[in-house]
Amino acid sequence: MKLAGYSMNALIIVVIYNKKIQSSQTLNSLLHTFATDSHLLIFNNGPESLELDDDIYKSLKDKFNNNIFIQEDLSNRPLSVLYNYAINEHKGYSYYCLLMMILIFQLIIFQKSKLLENSIL
Numbered sequence: 001m002k003l004a005g006y007s008m009n010a011l012i013i014v015v016i017y018n019k020k021i022q023s024s025q026t027l028n029s030l031l032h033t034f035a036t037d038s039h040l041l042i043f044n045n046g047p048e049s050l051e052l053d054d055d056i057y058k059s060l061k062d063k064f065n066n067n068i069f070i071q072e073d074l075s076n077r078p079l080s081v082l083y084n085y086a087i088n089e090h091k092g093y094s095y096y097c098l099l100m101m102i103l104i105f106q107l108i109i110f111q112k113s114k115l116l117e118n119s120i121l
Contacts (some may be wrong), residue, residue: 005058010093011038011041012040012042013023013097014100015082015100017046017047020050021042021052022053022057023059026099028056030060030063030076031063036064038064041068042068042069042071043071044074046072047076050070071086
Protein backbone atom coordinates (compact mmCIF):
# COMPACT_ATOMS: atom_id res chain seq x y z
CA MET A 1 0.00 0.00 0.00
CA LYS A 2 1.25 3.46 -0.72
CA LEU A 3 0.52 6.16 1.80
CA ALA A 4 2.08 9.59 1.33
CA GLY A 5 5.10 8.27 -0.53
CA TYR A 6 5.71 5.26 1.73
CA SER A 7 5.69 1.69 0.50
CA MET A 8 4.40 -1.16 2.62
CA ASN A 9 5.72 -4.70 2.15
CA ALA A 10 2.51 -6.57 3.05
CA LEU A 11 0.81 -9.87 2.31
CA ILE A 12 -2.97 -9.88 2.55
CA ILE A 13 -4.20 -13.38 3.41
CA VAL A 14 -7.85 -14.16 2.69
CA VAL A 15 -9.23 -17.53 3.78
CA ILE A 16 -12.40 -18.64 2.06
CA TYR A 17 -14.53 -21.71 2.67
CA ASN A 18 -17.33 -23.03 0.49
CA LYS A 19 -17.19 -19.89 -1.68
CA LYS A 20 -16.32 -19.04 -5.22
CA ILE A 21 -14.01 -16.09 -5.73
CA GLN A 22 -16.76 -13.98 -7.29
CA SER A 23 -19.13 -14.59 -4.36
CA SER A 24 -16.62 -13.64 -1.64
CA GLN A 25 -17.53 -10.25 -0.18
CA THR A 26 -14.04 -9.97 1.26
CA LEU A 27 -12.35 -10.42 -2.12
CA ASN A 28 -14.86 -8.15 -3.84
CA SER A 29 -14.22 -5.43 -1.25
CA LEU A 30 -10.48 -5.52 -2.03
CA LEU A 31 -11.29 -4.31 -5.53
CA HIS A 32 -12.66 -1.08 -4.07
CA THR A 33 -9.74 -0.23 -1.78
CA PHE A 34 -7.03 2.31 -2.49
CA ALA A 35 -4.12 1.50 -4.78
CA THR A 36 -1.84 -1.14 -3.38
CA ASP A 37 1.57 -2.64 -3.93
CA SER A 38 0.75 -5.42 -1.46
CA HIS A 39 0.52 -9.06 -2.44
CA LEU A 40 -2.60 -11.21 -2.04
CA LEU A 41 -2.84 -14.83 -0.92
CA ILE A 42 -6.22 -16.50 -1.38
CA PHE A 43 -6.37 -19.61 0.80
CA ASN A 44 -9.20 -21.92 -0.19
CA ASN A 45 -10.15 -24.16 2.73
CA GLY A 46 -12.56 -26.30 0.70
CA PRO A 47 -14.62 -28.19 0.02
CA GLU A 48 -14.16 -27.66 -3.75
CA SER A 49 -11.29 -26.31 -5.85
CA LEU A 50 -11.44 -22.71 -6.99
CA GLU A 51 -12.23 -21.69 -10.54
CA LEU A 52 -9.66 -19.14 -11.66
CA ASP A 53 -11.33 -18.02 -14.86
CA ASP A 54 -13.89 -15.61 -13.39
CA ASP A 55 -13.90 -11.84 -13.82
CA ILE A 56 -13.29 -11.02 -10.14
CA TYR A 57 -10.10 -13.10 -10.11
CA LYS A 58 -8.89 -11.36 -13.27
CA SER A 59 -9.69 -7.96 -11.75
CA LEU A 60 -7.82 -8.88 -8.57
CA LYS A 61 -4.80 -9.89 -10.64
CA ASP A 62 -4.87 -6.47 -12.28
CA LYS A 63 -5.36 -4.69 -8.94
CA PHE A 64 -2.42 -6.53 -7.34
CA ASN A 65 -0.20 -6.41 -10.46
CA ASN A 66 -0.31 -10.23 -10.79
CA ASN A 67 1.02 -10.58 -7.22
CA ILE A 68 -1.60 -13.16 -6.25
CA PHE A 69 -0.94 -16.57 -4.74
CA ILE A 70 -3.53 -19.35 -4.55
CA GLN A 71 -3.26 -22.03 -1.88
CA GLU A 72 -5.80 -24.82 -1.53
CA ASP A 73 -6.38 -27.31 1.26
CA LEU A 74 -9.81 -28.84 0.82
CA SER A 75 -9.85 -30.51 4.25
CA ASN A 76 -11.29 -27.53 6.20
CA ARG A 77 -8.37 -27.18 8.58
CA PRO A 78 -8.45 -24.74 11.54
CA LEU A 79 -7.76 -21.09 10.71
CA SER A 80 -4.75 -20.98 13.03
CA VAL A 81 -3.10 -23.81 11.08
CA LEU A 82 -3.81 -22.10 7.75
CA TYR A 83 -2.52 -18.69 8.84
CA ASN A 84 0.65 -20.14 10.39
CA TYR A 85 1.29 -22.22 7.28
CA ALA A 86 0.77 -19.21 5.01
CA ILE A 87 3.09 -16.99 7.04
CA ASN A 88 5.80 -19.67 7.17
CA GLU A 89 5.53 -20.31 3.41
CA HIS A 90 5.57 -16.61 2.52
CA LYS A 91 8.33 -15.16 4.67
CA GLY A 92 9.94 -11.82 4.11
CA TYR A 93 6.96 -9.52 4.41
CA SER A 94 6.97 -6.70 6.94
CA TYR A 95 3.21 -7.02 7.52
CA TYR A 96 0.56 -9.72 7.27
CA CYS A 97 -3.10 -8.80 7.03
CA LEU A 98 -5.38 -11.70 7.97
CA LEU A 99 -8.91 -11.55 6.58
CA MET A 100 -11.79 -14.01 6.83
CA MET A 101 -15.53 -14.28 6.42
CA ILE A 102 -16.31 -12.75 9.82
CA LEU A 103 -19.99 -12.15 9.09
CA ILE A 104 -20.64 -15.88 8.92
CA PHE A 105 -18.93 -16.43 12.27
CA GLN A 106 -20.97 -13.63 13.84
CA LEU A 107 -24.17 -15.14 12.45
CA ILE A 108 -23.33 -18.59 13.86
CA ILE A 109 -22.55 -17.11 17.29
CA PHE A 110 -25.79 -15.09 17.19
CA GLN A 111 -27.83 -18.17 16.26
CA LYS A 112 -26.22 -20.24 19.03
CA SER A 113 -26.86 -17.52 21.61
CA LYS A 114 -30.52 -17.36 20.53
CA LEU A 115 -30.80 -21.14 20.89
CA LEU A 116 -29.33 -20.97 24.39
CA GLU A 117 -31.61 -18.09 25.31
CA ASN A 118 -34.68 -20.01 24.14
CA SER A 119 -33.67 -23.19 25.97
CA ILE A 120 -33.22 -21.31 29.27
CA LEU A 121 -36.72 -19.83 29.14
